[in-house]
Amino acid sequence: MSAPHPPPAKPPPAGADPAPRPRTPAAAPDRARGAMLGLAVGDALGAPAENMKPSQIRRRWGRIEGFVEEDPAGTDDTEYAIFSGLLLAAHGSALTVADVENAWHQWIADRDEGPFRGAGFSERGTLENLRRGLAAPISAQHRHAWSDGLAMRAAPFGVFAAGRPAEAARLVAIDGTVSHDGEGIYGGRAVAAGVATAMVARSTDAVIAAALSVVPEDSWTARSLRRAVGAAQRSRHDPDLTQLGTERAVRSAVVIGGYPWTDLAPEAVGLAFGAFAAARGDFSASVLTAVNMGRDADTTAAVAGALAGALGGTAAIPAPWARAIGPVRGSCLPSMAGYHVLDIAGLLAPGTSADEAGTAAR
Incomplete structure (x- = not known):
């Protein structure tokens, strides 16, 4: 195995461009921060409800409307997204499967630390x-x-x-090959395609169409989505349907x-996009709909949060929720x-320095 090319030990200085790529106005810095x-936020909101049924969530908390733990924190979803983000910042569009495999070895597999609590199957x-x-x-x-x-980790x-x-x-498939x-x-x-479009789009329809455009039409993922x-969309046109009814409708459409x-993946992606569509891209409604449907709630809410955050930018995210993320x-x-x-976000979006990104968190 060739020597691994590690992600950068720390974010580069302000203005540094870690990977060659076209500098276009498409990657709006605020939308990049909103996506990440x-x-x-979605991950941390959904973590307590992971693997739960909606009925279990209701018995314990009623309907989750915010953080239900005093010290909210993200899970493997956020940490693996950071890992992939650092890897992408190091290699850009030249990313190869060998780069991904080497990074897995150096930063995960060949380390003694563990036992990698919360890692998925x-x-x-x-x-x-x-x-x-x-x-x-x-x-x-x-x-x-x-x-x-x-x-x-696709956002x-x-x-x-x-x-x-x-x-x-294309790039996320290279990452996923390992x-x-x-x-x-x-x-x-x-x-990945949905977030890429949400970064420049104004409507949820464009985001959904982009997601469907990059997967086989007859795939399980496409059908679930x-x-x-x-x-x-049908629930939005039913004035008598409650929020709980909407969540039940979306959930029953895809859950086995x-x-x-x-x-x-087909179920989680379907639930996330369903929550995003039901909320018309509103950030709070998107993530809370995903959380309250249960199942893999941290992942579905993380995906819904990335889509809605990219669409609306940081202003769409409630400030108390944003401040809770360290x-x-x-x-x-x-x-x-x-x-x-x-x-x-500072590494991946042209024109956004790490210092600017850090300021936005405070």
Whole structure:
């Protein structure tokens, strides 16, 4: 194996451009911050409800309307998104599968720290394969290659390739080759393309169309996304339907009742886009709809938050929620401890320095 090319040890100085790419006004700095901060907020809001049924959520909290823990924090979703963002900042559009594999080894698999608390099944399967000496794409041949582990870390690719959904989808598939296959890749492609379009769009319809444009029309991911969005759009035209009724409609459109795993990429992506569509892109409504539907709530809310945050920018995110997001703690990936999602926005969006990003967090 060639020597790994690690992500930068710290964000570059103000004005530095870590990877060559066209400097266009598409990657609006505020939308970049909104996408990454929205991901982290959604993750932290949804974490307590992960793997729960809506009925369990209601019994415990009523309807979740904000943070339900005194010390909210993100999960592996945020930490892996930071990992992928650093990797993308280091390599840009020249990213290769070998770059991704080397980074997994240096920053995750070959480290003694662990046990990578909260890591999903796809990540654990990938780590096991890499530690056995398997290389990509064989490293993705485990029982959970269809999981939402790529979708949860796809937003940085949309930020980087703002306005270029096909390029965002291409790059995230390169990242996913190490850990995912089939529907797992499609889920990442849909999210990356959706965020890339949300970075420059004004409507939810454009975002949804972009997501569908980069996955096979007959794929499970595309069918779930269409069903969830269709249910959300129909619910908007029913004046008698309550918020709970909307959530039930979107959830029942895609969830496989009785199936034990909640991290299915087609399901999670469908729920996230369904929540985004039901809320017409409003940030608070998007993430709270995702959270209250349960299942893999941290991931669905993180994806919905990235989409809505990219569409509306930082002003769309309630200030108390934004202020609650600090640097990640490294509970899953110790090598990512100390990074803030706004550092990643500063690295990926032309014209946004890390110092500016940090100021926005305060």
